[in-house]
Amino acid sequence: MAIVLGENRYGKAETRLVRVIRDGETHTLADLNVSIALSGDLAATHLTGDNSGVLPTDTMKNTVYAFAKEHGVGEPEEFALRLAHHFVDTQTQIRAARVGIESFGWERLGPHSFRRQGGSTRSTEVTVTVEQTQVVSGIQGLVLLNSTDSEFHGFPRDRYTTLPEATDRILSTAVDARWRHLRDDTDWGKSYEAAVEAMTRAFVHTYSHSLQQTLFAMGSQVLSDLPEVAEIRLALPNKHHYLVDLSPFDLTNDNEVFIAGDRPYGLIEGTVTRDDVPPAITEWYP
Known part of the structure; x- marks a missing residue:
């Protein structure tokens, strides 16, 4: 009986991001919980410990923060699509990227004052492969x-x-x-x-x-x-x-x-x- 490696993926889970958008005296908040998972040609790291195809999960976390600064956040689906395409487009060993986002709402109390909205949470999951894109909202x-x-x-x-x-x-x-x-x-x-x-x-x-x-x-x-x-x-x-x-x-x-x-x-x-x-x-x- 042969023992083989089955489906696998890895990533950075629950990166907390708060982005303040400053428009003069009036500010806007984006409050996200971002999880990233990558899959593709990753057998070597499992079978031999060869990490040459393993983008560090710390890099994924840093990418979230850098993209929030360089490109802004916008709607959660927009941000997830941007991140997922980045990992598939820049890492040739990666065949699919899944980005899940929880988005927490804040109610404006003044130009730069807010109250966290209770109750429901908005969610997004984007999957990008080299062939297709799938967007799920929730x-x-x-x-x-x-x-x-x-x-x-x-x-x-x-x-x-x-x-x-x-x-x-x-x-x-x-x-x-x-x-x-x-x-x-x-x-x-x-x-x-x-x-x-x-x-x-x-x-x-x-x-x-x-x-x-x-x-x-x-x-x-x-x-x-x-x-x-x-x-x-x-x-x-x-x-x-x-x-x-x-x-x-x-x-x-x-x-x-x-x-x-x-x-x-x-x-x-x-x-x-x-x-x-x-x-x-x-x-x-x-």
Whole structure:
């Protein structure tokens, strides 16, 4: 039996970058967490310890900071594309570069004062090979809640089923979504805002018989509104809310007082796609 080296990659993970853009008295912030992974002709370093093809990960970190100064940051997708193309174009042994970025928002309080925006985080993952480019945008931790217009019933029951059927319940989730673009020349900021708005609008206006139904409605709305998106992957944890038993206090609870559950929780995942899009060049979600 032969033992061989399988797929491999290496890089610099979670380089923290804060870039201040100074326009006179008015400043703007870009706050990023950048991760880089390279793959290609790297067998020698694994098999013999020959590092002649291994660009140091410290160099990757330095490139992030130097590019932020020399070229600016712009939208996360722009910055990731610039970095990924640089590594593929300048390192002949590298066949593919993947750059993932988390982008943290700040709310302006004055010309040079800011407050960190809580809640969701914008994300980007760009993969550049010598032949193709793939851009995936996303959002993590978008918390949404409908206090009614949600049901869950008609499910199979067995000897271990204790869940009562619900015809009026709270539906809440923390959306993790990633969507793959058809092109690499999109207006990234406008597209991101439109995708988040489409998902939110679908959540608000869908009478839900299951979180799965809501997931499909959210994904479908994004594809309907954004022709530049090929497909979208959503992961929706069901943030359960349980009615409190108030009968010991001679009180009724007409869907008014709840315990917000922490764990365990249901996790609904799915991809909504067009039926005529080209396949992804590489796996683009965990």
